[in-house]
Amino acid sequence: MAKTIIPVGPYHPLQEEPEFFKLLVEGEKVLELEIELGYNHRGIEKIAESKSYDQVIFLVERVCGICSTSHPIASVNALEDLADIKAPERALYIRSIIGELERLHSHLLWLGLAGHFIGYNTVWMWAWRYREPVLDIFERVTGNRQHYAMMKVGGVRRDIESDDIPEIWKMVDGLLPVIDMFKGAVIDDPVIHARLKGVGILTKEDVFEYGALGPTARASGVAIDVRKDDPYAAYPLVDWQVITQEEGDVFAKAVVRILEMYESIKIIKGCLDKLKAVGGEIDAKVKEIPPGEGIGHHEAPRGEVFHYVRSDGSNRPVRYKIRAPSYMNVPTNQKSVVGGTVSDATITLAAVDPCYCCTERVAVVDRKTGKKGLTGQDLIKLSQEKTLRIKRHIGMMKE
């Protein structure tokens, strides 16, 4: 049978990090996967060398539009490691609240997209509808739905006011029945079991070899989480658990993300309680960064964000290194997609929650003739049709 290349990408305006996957397929089976990126390389590390430390926090906030506070948290961790600074306790709670609100909206975003890819468009609409109150709270507390500009070296830029606390509490309480519903919809649905279990498996060994991170690693039974392993902000001060699953398939990744939302709510409530009792400063008022080097990391919704910074004592970094989690997670598709079918490729590529996972620009091109066979829409349709076939097979839908 003739081998065909399916190009997935390179661009989609829905997600801000374009990547290009070339699937080499034979019939339905994916034989090889080649990943190309760099379409959105903005040279942020280089730009950082010409910015003052205060500006760097704003700059790294713009690395990602979805998990926009992850990089600032890693950045302040790195600079505080470098300069041996401790932020006031109240600031630590505020950092964790912002970090976890972000995880909530990010996981809901992923859940919606994943639902769409397998033909559960209701899940898509619901997940994104229930994501809105989280963004509204961000607007209320920080002034912005995205890019909150809350972090600064030695503390946070604004306080969470006492009349915001009941509003945040009410919002996360309102999310609990929603997450219950999604949990039921995924865990109790025989179609989703049949559709996602055993699909796109990543083994523990693969996680180790590729250095995979976050829910991608935790769904394969690797219990790594920077919030527990190298505690920072208020994560060691409140009660919560690291969620893991053993199977490593797409189903396990979905379960990890859904259950993690409960933990985020636990953390947020724990921090809000403490905020009522712990007053005081929110900023250590750092004047300068001494010469030296520092490493900071943060458990972003997609996994560990890693920052390395070197200072020569001036007001700008000499070198600023950023490593986002998708950088380590996306190559694992070479294990999880290869050997599977084309109809599973879209959901498996999306399962690591890359900052780019949309496949609307997909086209199947015959390598010999260069003729286009399938479009991105067709691919999503293939994936959705597979779900329908399963529904019919298990008698949930009539022919």
Add this chain to the structure above:
Amino acid sequence: MAEEILTRIKDKFSKKALKVFEKSPRRIYIDFDSKDIPEVVTFLFRDLGGRLATASGIDTRKNIEILYHFSFDSSGTIISLRTLIDRENPEIESITPLIKGAEWIEREIHELLGVNFRNHPNLKRLLLSEDWPEGKYPLRRE
């Protein structure tokens, strides 16, 4: 836990470790000669179970400095291996044959700083565009 890992590295490489700097209990930097890097990396990755968080390259104007950051998650420790290579002819053995996850990291340092990773299986550009001029390295200080 962190101390135990450091002791094992010190015991194993007592002669080869050029300098050990404990920035804080959880942030340790160890200097090695570039020829020892594959051996040390293998020990940290295979024997001690370290995770390669990333590697970063720096043009110090005198040398090219490469730092391999290994995270030991069970104790929250990061051990960074530091090695200096010649700035005129920057070359070092690739660790991608040892750790699959190093492939992109080395490709990026290759294109941004012009470091040649010997025996890298696929040392082509990662981020820079195809029409970026050969021999121009964005993170070099010229």
